[in-house]
Amino acid sequence: MSTCYQKSLRAFLEHESVIKTKHQAKELHARLIRTMAPVSAILNSKIISIYSNFNLLQDSLTLFNTIDSPQPTKAWKSIIKCYASSGLFLNSLTSFNEMRSVGRIPDRNVFPSVLKSCVQLRDLRLGESVHGCVMRLGLDCDLYTGNALMNMYAKLQLPKAQQPFDEFPERKKQVGSFRNSWMGINHPDEVNVHLISGVGLKDMTEKPIEMEALGMDTVRKVFQTMPIRDVVSWNTIIQGNVHGGRYKEALGMLREMGNSDLMPDSFTLSTVLPIFSKYVDLKKGKEIHGFAIRHGFDGDGFIGSSLIDMYANCTRVEDSYKLFSLLPQCDAVSWNSIIAACVQNGRFDEGLELFRQMLRADIEPLGHSFSIIMPACAHLTTLTLGKQLHAYIIRTGNVENLYVASSLVDMYAKCGNIKNAWWIFDNMEIQDSVSWTAMIMGYAMHGHAHDAISLFEEMQMAGVQSNSVVFVAVLTACSHAGLVNEAWKYFSTMTQNHGIAPELEHYAALADLLGRAGRLQEAYDFISSMHIKPTGSVWSALLSACRVHRNFEMADKVAKEIFKIDPEYTGAYALLSNMYGAAGSWKEAQKIRITMRRKGMKKKPACSWIEVKNKVHAFVAGDKSHSFYGQINEALQDILEQIENEGYVPDTSEVPHDVDEEQKRYAVSTHSERLAIAFGIISSPAGTTIRVTKNLRVCVDCHTAIKFISRTMGREIIVRDNIRFHHFKDGNCSCGDYW
DNA sequence: GTAGGGTTAG
Numbered sequence: 001m002s003t004c005y006q007k008s009l010r011a012f013l014e015h016e017s018v019i020k021t022k023h024q025a026k027e028l029h030a031r032l033i034r035t036m037a038p039v040s041a042i043l044n045s046k047i048i049s050i051y052s053n054f055n056l057l058q059d060s061l062t063l064f065n066t067i068d069s070p071q072p073t074k075a076w077k078s079i080i081k082c083y084a085s086s087g088l089f090l091n092s093l094t095s096f097n098e099m100r101s102v103g104r105i106p107d108r109n110v111f112p113s114v115l116k117s118c119v120q121l122r123d124l125r126l127g128e129s130v131h132g133c134v135m136r137l138g139l140d141c142d143l144y145t146g147n148a149l150m151n152m153y154a155k156l157q158l159p160k161a162q163q164p165f166d167e168f169p170e171r172k173k174q175v176g177s178f179r180n181s182w183m184g185i186n187h188p189d190e191v192n193v194h195l196i197s198g199v200g201l202k203d204m205t206e207k208p209i210e211m212e213a214l215g216m217d218t219v220r221k222v223f224q225t226m227p228i229r230d231v232v233s234w235n236t237i238i239q240g241n242v243h244g245g246r247y248k249e250a251l252g253m254l255r256e257m258g259n260s261d262l263m264p265d266s267f268t269l270s271t272v273l274p275i276f277s278k279y280v281d282l283k284k285g286k287e288i289h290g291f292a293i294r295h296g297f298d299g300d301g302f303i304g305s306s307l308i309d310m311y312a313n314c315t316r317v318e319d320s321y322k323l324f325s326l327l328p329q330c331d332a333v334s335w336n337s338i339i340a341a342c343v344q345n346g347r348f349d350e351g352l353e354l355f356r357q358m359l360r361a362d363i364e365p366l367g368h369s370f371s372i373i374m375p376a377c378a379h380l381t382t383l384t385l386g387k388q389l390h391a392y393i394i395r396t397g398n399v400e401n402l403y404v405a406s407s408l409v410d411m412y413a414k415c416g417n418i419k420n421a422w423w424i425f426d427n428m429e430i431q432d433s434v435s436w437t438a439m440i441m442g443y444a445m446h447g448h449a450h451d452a453i454s455l456f457e458e459m460q461m462a463g464v465q466s467n468s469v470v471f472v473a474v475l476t477a478c479s480h481a482g483l484v485n486e487a488w489k490y491f492s493t494m495t496q497n498h499g500i501a502p503e504l505e506h507y508a509a510l511a512d513l514l515g516r517a518g519r520l521q522e523a524y525d526f527i528s529s530m531h532i533k534p535t536g537s538v539w540s541a542l543l544s545a546c547r548v549h550r551n552f553e554m555a556d557k558v559a560k561e562i563f564k565i566d567p568e569y570t571g572a573y574a575l576l577s578n579m580y581g582a583a584g585s586w587k588e589a590q591k592i593r594i595t596m597r598r599k600g601m602k603k604k605p606a607c608s609w610i611e612v613k614n615k616v617h618a619f620v621a622g623d624k625s626h627s628f629y630g631q632i633n634e635a636l637q638d639i640l641e642q643i644e645n646e647g648y649v650p651d652t653s654e655v656p657h658d659v660d661e662e663q664k665r666y667a668v669s670t671h672s673e674r675l676a677i678a679f680g681i682i683s684s685p686a687g688t689t690i691r692v693t694k695n696l697r698v699c700v701d702c703h704t705a706i707k708f709i710s711r712t713m714g715r716e717i718i719v720r721d722n723i724r725f726h727h728f729k730d731g732n733c734s735c736g737d738y739w
Numbered sequence: 740g741t742a743g744g745g746t747t748a749g
């Protein structure tokens with residue numbers, strides 16, 4: 001081998017960046033072995049460095065182990081970095097530890113990797129020790145190290161729920177044992193970092209809320225002491241504020257960043273976009289969009305999905321679609337964004353269709369994807385589809401994911417399968433307030449008020465913080481079972497013991513309960529004394545109670561209140577007109593209907609749907625459009641005849657039309673839920689449970705008829721109306737006729 | 740060394 005060749009080898013090694021591929025790296029190594037045996041530790045370290053830059057962990061390690069100890073600092077640094085970028089964070093930190101124990105001094109290049117490992121392992125105390133080490137070595141002035149430190153504090157001092165890697169509980173165990181060994185070694189360079197953050201560790205674990213603010217304080221302190229800052233520094237501190245929900249501070253930093261002559265980059269933009277999404281500030285969001293286009297960032301996938309999300313949050317789903325179609329390439333996250341855009345705007349069918357398209361495009365769904373799509377199944381009551389997705393979730397190993405599991409609990413509960421909901425809930429490794437709420441709400445909707453309440457008590461015993469949503473669930477449970485005293489108790493507990501201000505939903509639930517219990521005046525006074533202005537829908541809970549209890553005087557009073565607040569509230573007009581119609585006050589009913597027509601209001605058509613053979617079939621009252629209408633109608637007439645023989649007498653008292661009895665009977669007999677049930681009966685094997693969903697309340701006559709059908713046809717029939725579930729079995733309904 | 744999407748109510 002010529003000296004010339006050796007020279008070129010040396011040249012390569014001195015300029016590592018000349019090596020462009022893994023292949024070149026290996027070739028270089030091979031030549032080195034052939035020409036220069038034995039290779040010096042320094043040269044081997046250079047090769048390790050090259051290998052580690054290509055993330056060739058095994059090659060780096062093999063070579064590292066051939067070097068007689070003590071290995072050079074450069075070799076250690078490469079190994080630490082390579083471990084960290086291969087996701088082996090624990091090994092990375094162990095190596096860092098070993099490196100120091102053999103007396104090698106870490107330098108500025110190694111700390112970013114080490115701090116990254118602390119973040120990934122979610123170990124704040126370890127991170128603080130590393131910070132101490134940084135300070136001791138006087139490296140806290142280093143730009144990269146400073147940025148990494150800020151990132152570490154910003155990430156690790158968020159509330160637990162927002163921290164990354166919740167899904168790896170086994171990591172926590174590893175960290176625990178590792179930390180013990182780590183803490184046992186008292187390096188001289190481990191200064192007490194609490195002097196910097198100004199808070200003791202004990203306080204940090206015991207006061208989670210303050211901890212968050214103090215964490216940001218530490219980030220700011222690091223930021224302020226940095227002699228030089230670049231875009232990354234600004235992005236990191238802005239990001240920290242955004243994740244902590246301090247949007248004003250984040251936007252303030254953004255402005256300051258501009259003042260210091262630094263241009264926002266794509267990171268900055270996609271970090272601040274969620275703020276405008278949360279604020280539903282379309283104008284500002286569009287400004288960012290414009291800025292992105294002008295600076296050529298609009299093809300960026302990160303910005304793309306933030307924009308899709310922002311437009312969707314401002315209910316501009318069409319704009320979300322447009323952005324999605326313009327993205328140069330779509331990954332799972334962009335798909336998730338557009339699917340969420342649909343689902344969160346009530347476009348469930350489109351969401352499901354997009355999900356299918358995503359699978360067809362060979363994009364593997366992630367845990368996120370399932371928790372986004374599951375509410376669509378829950379809303380549409382597509383139990384079969386939900387089960388298929390559940391199976392898919394198990395296959396893809398996402399069943400442990402907290403969000404996914406909670407969405408499954410909700411889906412099963414909303415699809416009428418409360419047993420499966422409980423099974424999922426009960427088997428969850430950890431449950432958060434959302435999981436508990438989904439389960440409590442599930443029981444509430446199914447009329448199992450006592451299960452709901454005891455579950456709520458259990459949740460509190462488990463130390464899970466209550467929030468306003470879980471109280472909506474508890475009050476709903478009381479409401480569906482007529483538990484007036486319990487409801488009052490929880491309402492006052494919520495405000496007095498938990499310091500949660502009642503919101504419209506809480507008022508509505510209680511007003512509904514009082515109304516249905518016949519305590520109309522009490523409900524009226526309650527709504528009148530609300531500390532926030534009641535909306536039409538709060539009053540309308542009382543209005544429908546007036547209808548049930550046939551109290552016209554109160555109904556008029558309530559209707560006036562509603563029209564004062566919201567003259568366009570269609571529901572109230574419809575309710576009132578039905579009420580008068582049913583009572584035979586045709587003139588009054590007519591007057592209201594004329595008003596509605598003049599205002600261009602349309603009653604929401606009653607609609608029921610049923611899933612048969614993985615397809616959803618929808619029916620509206622008197623609907624003849626279904627391709628099997630002939631058979632459905634025949635079956636329905638047949639069923640009616642049978643149940644009349646069993647003693648069913650049609651109750652037409654709620655029919656709000658001025659027509660003769662025969663026509664009234666016909667009207668109730670073709671209500672949408674009956675069509676759906678009849679279709680379910682003829683298209684499923686005998687004995688199968690029938691599940692029907694309706695967008696409005698079940699009428700009294702249908703409720704009676706379905707009870708008969710369940711006995712006569714020997715079917716369990718589960719009907720979800722717009723407020724709750726009715727389980728019809730053997731001639732009874734789970735609601736005990738109270739709904 | 741910095742970035743995107745999620746579950747419960749209405």
